[in-house]
Amino acid sequence: MGSVVEFHPEDRNGRHERVTFLTEKDKMSSRKRHSLLLALLVILSFLVLAGVAAFLIWYFAVRPSEVRGNPQVGPTKDISVPSDQVRVYSGQLVLDDIEYTDSLGSPKTQGFRELSKNLQDLLRDTYSKDTVLFKYYNTSVITGYSEGSVVAYHWTRFDIPSSNSEDLTKFTDSRVTGLLRRLIRQGGVRSGLSFTVRSITASLTDPRMTNTPDSCLYTLRATGSKQSFTSPGYPSPGYPNKSRCQWQIRASKGKAIQLFFPDFDVEDDCDNDFVSIYDSLSPEEKHQLTQQCGNRPPTNNLEVVSSGSVMLVSFISDSSFQHPGFSAEYIEIPRNTACDQVLTDQSGNFSSPHYPSFYPPNLDCNWTIKVPENMKIRLKFAMFRVREPNIDISDCGKDYVEIMSQKYCGERSLLAVASTDNTMVVKFHSDESFTDKGFLAVYNAYDPQNPCPGQFACNTGLCVKTTLRCDGWNDCGDMSDEMDCKCGEDQFKCDNGLCKPKYWVCDQVNDCGDGSDEKSCSCGTDQWKCESGLCIDKNKVCDGTQDCTDHSDEASCSNQGSPTVACTEFTYKCRNGVCLSKSNPECDNSPDCADGSDEQDCNCGKRPYKHNRIVGGTNADVGEWPWQVSLHFKTSGHTCGASIISERWLVSAAHCFPTSNSEYRNPGSWLTYSGLYTQLDYSSAESRKLKSITVHPNYNSFTFDNDVAVLELSDPLEFCSTVYPLCLPDATHTFPAGKSCFVTGWGALAESGSLANILQKAEVKIINDTVCDTVMSGEVTSRMLCSGYLTGGVDACQGDSGGPLVCQESSGRWFQSGIVSWGDGCARRNKPGVYSRVTQLRGWIKEQTGI
Structure with a gap:
């Protein structure tokens, strides 16, 4: 046999240590050794196989609760931890030495x-250097890339079991970002990657935002033409529960993205269902442009603009309520790189960039207005919304408009400024997160020697009618029209010199600002004050007899601390017969009755459309008052108003159906329009005929007492975003003096003038019953209530006969407190309007309608 050559390993310098030639004797000895080695190898193989089998049994049987994770992203973790035990950090990595393709x-x-695998491995290896973080590490994911060198967007999830809740405090932004910034760069170098990490960000993120590229995540490319996408299930059957979808939108380098929602209908609870939009492809809060929910009217579409070439849209649904969702359109637009402007015309306007779209983040704009030297500048904002969540508007530390060293932010219905000379500089700043609609400003030059010909000149630069001077309303915005006034006979003079309407006295609201209008309103020591302002003997409170006109003396009578009391006609009665001491318990989102009856039949009083807190003006918005009805008599057009209380029933005023003409009591003479916005277009309204008209049998056409009627429709209404019922209050419901309410209708725009085409609204407040009865010469009965305007500048009534007076309770629901009856509808200035008190007529309405 030939010789056997045995090769030994190389030494540390790479040289062979030795080559040995074996003899025949050595060969025999070698064979024995090989046999022994073979036996050892068999035994060793058996042990290895046994170990593998044991591991597999443990992995699949003993350890079922653990995740069998992707080995490339780290150790497996328990995914059954509660959501509040999950921590997710998202951000971006900026990469050098690599080109975006x-x-x-x-x-x-x-x-x-x-590239994603390399970066995910790099993130995993970096987190492994922190024993606390890595103990709960689940996975790292790269969700996308964009230009700017190359920007990679990442998130990492950690699952902390409830048994280790004390470790939650160890998860902080500073700890995570500190670890990544300290180690990830050198980790990339050690790994021999072909790129370097220039910078990295990471911040705590809602775990619901953690989409992976193979889940409901879409990549879209914006161009110069509009393209679209929709939420899942849009519009029918609507989006499913537990939706987690994201859309990454990219535009060309140097461009921006404009996103527009033609239709947006998501549950009106941003804790459950919402759309979040980011100025990044990472869902970091510091790049969040806005978060929206609710049903937006067509007059207030959501429109957002990015600062750069990327945008992320995230949609989350967690509620069991199904809504249509949204449709969205996006387009590539030129990037806003400069917004400085010099304005030299004597009048004009300007706005925040892309108005009425949400302005982009990271902006600094300047408008310099210059007029002739002998002139000054008057600036008024027709719209102003520069808000950020949880920001103190007295500080304006984030987004703001700055004029003459004064910063303005928030939402304002009235903002006007006058310059001190012929130049004014308006500055606008937006930071990197949370944008808004911005502003629309109008300016004009004026002669300081005659600033307001034929009008009163406010210190703010505004011009108002001379009739608004000393009328008790702050028409100028700075009270300058109410200074140094001589009060009229129908006014109360405050201690500070201001004049206020007499019917505002003792309404439990500090109208004067110094409390003098409420100073002499306290009752005697042996008396009790009703919510209406009336004083009664203390021994009459909770005696089972109504002594206050608003029955507040019997509304909250406790039974030795018990929430239930003996039943009277003034206490709220549950369907099980038990009565409550709580005032206004119905539909307040808090079950008070043991049988839950106080929270039943509460599908009312909510606006399907979501409106801004301040809409401004006297024109209503589309769907702002979805219970308003227009009643048309024959060919006369709009004649009276009414309110929706169910699919088949309306409430109106009895005086709309006089007996002087039998045709007014004939249901066939009337046509109703629900969901109507303008009297010039009926195409979007629901038209119904009347089946019956029922007028209160005790209606007095001379005194207007019991001025109420119920109308039955021939066919039921279909509730939608612009047609929805109003809540009727329980007979025990109280509307205290001073409460702010609204009256709506197509009333006259001027005294003896024509009716309005667009639905009108006016904010009013409930007036003290005693004061109102005095002002109205004792003609107010217990079945009536009064209200007066809260704001100035209103010369005539905006309400309709038969239309609703509505008040919003803390639950957010609107209740009908009154029906426009007499006193010039909703009242002229300094004269209250008189309404039928719905609580006093509630029993009769229920008898007729079952509602």
């Missing part, structure tokens, strides 16, 4: 997958 725009490409 189109292959990085799609997760389906090999280039995307390879």
